[in-house]
Amino acid sequence: xxxxxxxxxxxxxxxxxxxxxxxxxxxxxxxxxxxxxxxxxxxxxxxxxxxxxxxxxxxxxxxxxxxxxxxxxxxxxxxxxxxxxxxxxxxxxxxxxxxxxxxxxxxxxxxxxxxxxxxxxxxxxxxxxxxxxxxxxxxxxxxxxxxxxxxxxxxxxxxxxxxxxxxxxxxxxxxxxxxxxxxxxxxxxxxxxxxxxxxxxxxxxxxxxxxxxxxxxxxxxxxxxxxxxxxxxxxxxxxxxxxxxxxxxxxxxxxxxxxxxxxxxxxxxxxxxxxxxxxxxxxxxxxxxxxxxxxxxxxxxxxxxxxxxxxxxxxxxxxxxxxxxxxxxxxxxxxxxxxxxxxxxxxxxxxxxxxxxxxxxxxxxxxxxxxxxxxxxxxxxxxxxxxxxxxxxxxxxxxxxxxxxxxxxxxxxxxxxxxxxxxxxx
Numbered sequence: 001x002x003x004x005x006x007x008x009x010x011x012x013x014x015x016x017x018x019x020x021x022x023x024x025x026x027x028x029x030x031x032x033x034x035x036x037x038x039x040x041x042x043x044x045x046x047x048x049x050x051x052x053x054x055x056x057x058x059x060x061x062x063x064x065x066x067x068x069x070x071x072x073x074x075x076x077x078x079x080x081x082x083x084x085x086x087x088x089x090x091x092x093x094x095x096x097x098x099x100x101x102x103x104x105x106x107x108x109x110x111x112x113x114x115x116x117x118x119x120x121x122x123x124x125x126x127x128x129x130x131x132x133x134x135x136x137x138x139x140x141x142x143x144x145x146x147x148x149x150x151x152x153x154x155x156x157x158x159x160x161x162x163x164x165x166x167x168x169x170x171x172x173x174x175x176x177x178x179x180x181x182x183x184x185x186x187x188x189x190x191x192x193x194x195x196x197x198x199x200x201x202x203x204x205x206x207x208x209x210x211x212x213x214x215x216x217x218x219x220x221x222x223x224x225x226x227x228x229x230x231x232x233x234x235x236x237x238x239x240x241x242x243x244x245x246x247x248x249x250x251x252x253x254x255x256x257x258x259x260x261x262x263x264x265x266x267x268x269x270x271x272x273x274x275x276x277x278x279x280x281x282x283x284x285x286x287x288x289x290x291x292x293x294x295x296x297x298x299x300x301x302x303x304x305x306x307x308x309x310x311x312x313x314x315x316x317x318x319x320x321x322x323x324x325x326x327x328x329x330x331x332x333x334x335x336x337x338x339x340x341x342x343x344x345x346x347x348x349x350x351x352x353x354x355x356x357x358x359x360x361x362x363x364x365x366x367x368x369x370x371x372x373x374x375x376x377x378x379x380x381x382x383x384x385x386x387x388x389x390x391x392x393x394x395x396x397x398x399x400x401x402x403x404x405x406x407x408x409x410x411x412x413x414x415x416x417x418x419x420x421x422x423x424x425x426x
Contacts, residue, residue, distance in 0.1 A: 006056070011149050012045070013067050013117040013146030016145075017071045018140065035127050037079045042145075044067060070083050090107060141386070142379065144378060159210060159233070162210075164241070165245075172196065173312075174317075178198070179199055213233055235268070243279050244296060251292050277316075278292055279311065293306050353370040366414075
């Protein structure tokens with residue numbers, strides 16, 4: 001399966017079922033009361049993170065996903081069945097954004113779920129509206145439509161360690177030596193064309209997830225080479241492992257250029273804990289190795305750890321892994337502490353949904369507002385009693401008073417939201 005880390009999809013939740021308009025009709029019962037049942041709710045669209053998913057390739061060809069509608073209500077107060085949610089499984093680390101580029105889901109844990117499109121509520125049957133004043137309601141509600149959302153799904157891998165370096169720095173060789181990963185390895189640049197993940201068992205108690213990112217070249221942050229497309233996969237890593245090949249003409253300059261690309265892409269990447277690994281030291285004299293280490297130490301600063309390794313012979317790998325383990329452990333503890341100290345938000349009721357706006361468009365009037373538009377959607381405009389109920393709601397909300405203030409005249413049409421098919425005449 002090819003690696004795909006960004007797709008665009010359209011998700012549409014199910015519509016609610018219509019409420020039933022019916023009266024009890026049985027032998028020997030001449031005046032049966034209203035008995036129309038409510039419609040079932042439409043199915044939600046849910047994104048679920050799964051460790052078993054490694055790519056978004058499943059969503060490359062099919063672009064539209066729709067949940068089932070709720071069933072309509074029936075006679076004898078039988079309610080329609082609500083539809084089951086449609087669950088779309090995505091890799092852990094998937095971020096979903098809407099058309100306004102707002103994040104609607106950030107799935108960072110296995111089995112984490114987020115509702116990205118809510119199913120419409122079922123309409124009430126006429127039995128619901130029975131009261132002491134209205135003993136035989138002759139209307140029922142329609143079900144609400146489900147939400148439809150355009151989403152961009154983008155995978156940002158969640159690994160403990162991000163392997164970065166120029167092409168042919170030895171990242172894939174290292175990953176294959178220390179983990180169960182089997183990336184393609186060759187002696188030419190850009191062998192790695194997509195990120196590779198590998199789990200490393202440092203000891204009996206510690207497993208660390210490594211991500212091998214395609215090689216970076218100067219200008220990667222502006223789109224040169226292959227690395228730019230995959231830099232996002234190191235945004236969430238706990239530690240950056242810079243691999244610098246010992247046979248570079250200037251190891252310090254090579255390290256600085258890669259670090260500059262990371263900083264240019266996102267400043268926060270330059271602030272992550274890092275270790276520099278001098279690779280391919282097999283066959284080098286100790287004096288040369290020590291000199292190269294000192295050059296990298298100067299470039300990285302006193303706090304940066306520098307380790308010389310050979311993935312072929314295994315030299316230095318154990319020391320490298322234990323140093324990585326210490327940093328990852330520290331960063332994990334910080335994350336857990338931050339989660340513990342998170343302030344629980346306090347939600348207060350507001351009147352936002354009750355707010356409305358009356359807009360005059362030539363000889364017509366348009367009413368907008370979350371609550372009133374929902375009532376309009378659920379109204380059957382072919383039923384006089386249903387329309388009268390909507391008028392009563394408008395009267396109680398003060399909408400009729402505002403219409404009069406704006407100069408509405410008998411016969412003028414009143415529309416609701418974007419719908420221009422249904423209207424109420426004043």
